[in-house]
Amino acid sequence: MILNCFNCKALVDAQEISNYKNEITDSDNYQTTSYDCNELLRTYEEYTFLKCPLCLKPFLTYLIYNNDYGHDFKKLKFITLYPLSNKTINSEVSISIKKAFDEAICCFENNAFTACVIMCRKAIEGVCKEHKIEKGNLKEKLILMKKGGIIDQNIFD
Ligand SMILES: [Zn+2]
Numbered sequence: 120m121i122l123n124c125f126n127c128k129a130l131v132d133a134q135e136i137s138n139y140k141n142e143i144t145d146s147d148n149y150q151t152t153s154y155d156c157n158e159l160l161r162t163y164e165e166y167t168f169l170k171c172p173l174c175l176k177p178f179l180t181y182l183i184y185n186n187d188y189g190h191d192f193k194k195l196k197f198i199t200l201y202p203l204s205n206k207t208i209n210s211e212v213s214i215s216i217k218k219a220f221d222e223a224i225c226c227f228e229n230n231a232f233t234a235c236v237i238m239c240r241k242a243i244e245g246v247c248k249e250h251k252i253e254k255g256n257l258k259e260k261l262i263l264m265k266k267g268g269i270i271d272q273n274i275f276d
């Protein structure tokens with residue numbers, strides 16, 4: 120499984136050590152089939168314990184499957200439970216920026232890299248707007264932010 124190792128700062132092909140599947144019994148999570156509304160479909164969640172092949176640090180992932188109208192089980196939601204992203208964001212930033220940033224991390228963890236870039240861009244645009252820098256394209260805005268001392272050379276690069 121390809122995971123983002125924060126220790127190695129790289130995407131690694133994590134080796135699976137153990138795996139536990141749990142059938143979901145909460146009736147709210149059941150879906151009915153399109154053929155027979157009384158028939159409840161099973162679905163399940165899966166916890167996987169893995170290790171990074173390079174630094175040997177552990178991962179714990181969580182996957183919930185969606186049983187889609189009697190067809191194959193589809194991945195509904197995938198999250199890395201451990202380690203938690205160390206990319207946290209100051210609680211003082213506005214909700215819209217935080218939402219875009221969190222979504223970017225989620226896209227990255229689900230290997231949706233194009234979507235991740237779009238959300239990163241949205242978050243940066245949000246920061247620009249917060250500082251009343253709204254003219255020009257993103258590159259011009261970043262130059263203005265650096266000139267204004269809002270971001271330093273490191274972030275600019
Ligand atoms: Zn690693």
